Amino acid sequence: MKSLSGFIKLNALIVIILINASVAANEIDIKPPFGIRNHDIGIAPDFTLQDIDGETFTLNQSKGQWIFLHFWASWCGPCREEMPAIQRLSDKTQDNKFNIVMINTAEDEDTIFEFLATIDVDLNSLMDTDGQVTEVWKPRGLPTTFLINPKGEIKYQAIGGREWDNPVYIQFIRTLIVSDD
Amino acid sequence: MLNTLPLLVVIANMQVVQPVIIKTPDLELEFTARTPNQMGSFYEARGFPKSMLNILKKHCYITAGLTNMSDQKIWLDLSRWEFSSAGKPLKREHRDYWKKRWQDMGIPLNKQSTFRWTLIPESLDYLPGEHEGGNLVLPFTNQPITLKATFSTGENKQGKEIIITTDQLFCAEDEQ
Numbered sequence: 001m002k003s004l005s006g007f008i009k010l011n012a013l014i015v016i017i018l019i020n021a022s023v024a025a026n027e028i029d030i031k032p033p034f035g036i037r038n039h040d041i042g043i044a045p046d047f048t049l050q051d052i053d054g055e056t057f058t059l060n061q062s063k064g065q066w067i068f069l070h071f072w073a074s075w076c077g078p079c080r081e082e083m084p085a086i087q088r089l090s091d092k093t094q095d096n097k098f099n100i101v102m103i104n105t106a107e108d109e110d111t112i113f114e115f116l117a118t119i120d121v122d123l124n125s126l127m128d129t130d131g132q133v134t135e136v137w138k139p140r141g142l143p144t145t146f147l148i149n150p151k152g153e154i155k156y157q158a159i160g161g162r163e164w165d166n167p168v169y170i171q172f173i174r175t176l177i178v179s180d181d
Numbered sequence: 182m183l184n185t186l187p188l189l190v191v192i193a194n195m196q197v198v199q200p201v202i203i204k205t206p207d208l209e210l211e212f213t214a215r216t217p218n219q220m221g222s223f224y225e226a227r228g229f230p231k232s233m234l235n236i237l238k239k240h241c242y243i244t245a246g247l248t249n250m251s252d253q254k255i256w257l258d259l260s261r262w263e264f265s266s267a268g269k270p271l272k273r274e275h276r277d278y279w280k281k282r283w284q285d286m287g288i289p290l291n292k293q294s295t296f297r298w299t300l301i302p303e304s305l306d307y308l309p310g311e312h313e314g315g316n317l318v319l320p321f322t323n324q325p326i327t328l329k330a331t332f333s334t335g336e337n338k339q340g341k342e343i344i345i346t347t348d349q350l351f352c353a354e355d356e357q
Contacts, residue, residue: 037308073298075227105298106291108228131294140305141313142298159313 030175032156033168036147039157044069044148047133049103049126052112057101057126060152066176067148068100071139072125074107074115078161079143087121088165089173097150097177105142106131147176201349207251208332208343214353215242215316223299229292233283241321241352246314249307253340256333257305257313267324274318276300319352326350 032038044067048058059067070086072079090100102125104112112125128134137146140159147156162169200213217238225234249255264271276297283293301315319326327348334340 034310073295075223075295076298106294108291130290132290134294140302141315159311 030172030179033172035160035162036156036158036169036172039146039154041154044146044152044154045136047136049128049133051124051126052109052116053124059101059148062099062101063152064150065097065099066150066173067146068098068173069137069146069148070100070102070143071105071134071137071145072102072143073105074111076142080115080119082143082161082164083119083121083123085162085164085166087123089170090123092165092170093173093177095177098173102126103128103133105134147173149176201347203345203347205250205343205345207249207334208255208345209248209250210330210345211246211314212347212350213244213246214351215244216353216355217242218355219353220316224296227292227295229296230288232286233288233292233296236282239321241319243317243319243326243350243352244314245301245317246312247307248312249309251334252309253335254309255307255343256338257302257307258331258333259301259303261331263329264319265327266322271319271322271326276303279318321352323352323354326352 044059046058046060048056050056059069068089072083074080086100086102093100100123102123104125104127106128108129109127112127116123116125139146140157143159143161145158145162146154147158149155164170200211203210203212217240220242221234221238224237229237247255247257259273259275262273264273279296279300280293283296299316301317302313305313307313325348328346328350330345332343332345334343
């Protein structure tokens, strides 16, 4: 019995190693499309912010999902232009392992409400009213999007506006979601 | 950034000028002068306090956009951009200078943050095809401005340097 138990433990260990190796390989193999860069800088800084409905969001409570973390401001032209594409991305990637989280940088509630209503999107946004969460995250410019894996690690960054509903980006995001299954 | 502002500006002699565009095989740069009123209106619409606006309206704004046209990484480092006018160096204030100045004046954090977002980063690596930009803030001068900008290239900045020079830059002024 003792040797059988040892055999089972050894096999279990081998399986675990193979699974981990497979996940690691998947992450390495996923080459981002043009416009998204590898940005493997470790654990994402946690934050807690309120959205425009008064609900509280804490990043660390979202582990287990890929997070599309998007920094924007109403005065930023490319932000305005790409917002409808983010809406379409949201529509096309309904998955409980993928969550689009928008953060408005340093504007007040009225400005955010008015802006989102004007461009006619059904996206909620967190409000970093004093800009201090944005200061910690230090996006390279506005808009900037970070992709955070289910373990809470920042993996990719996209700077500037993107056609997020382009099939290339949709496929990339779907591949990410599957890679960490 | 700031692309909602008009691209055409009126300079001191009332000529309407186009942005200055410099193209090389590796790099494309675009410089657009902004008048104090253009910038003041932009910041005022963001709720900047008058004390801040009074200071900002006394400066010279040039929006710079850079596009990496090469197949390797290009490094922006503003400490390697030398501005001069009428034969004398023109000192660009570092974003840390502005941060301290706003802090000393007790400017609300969200206004400080928005102001910083309008500035071009002090340093940045550009991947092939990447485009980023922002504002340069200089002391006002009514003389032409010369710029010598040096860029490193390659993954570890070991590639050939790119040096861009132009004497085509101006501060834009509002119509009197």
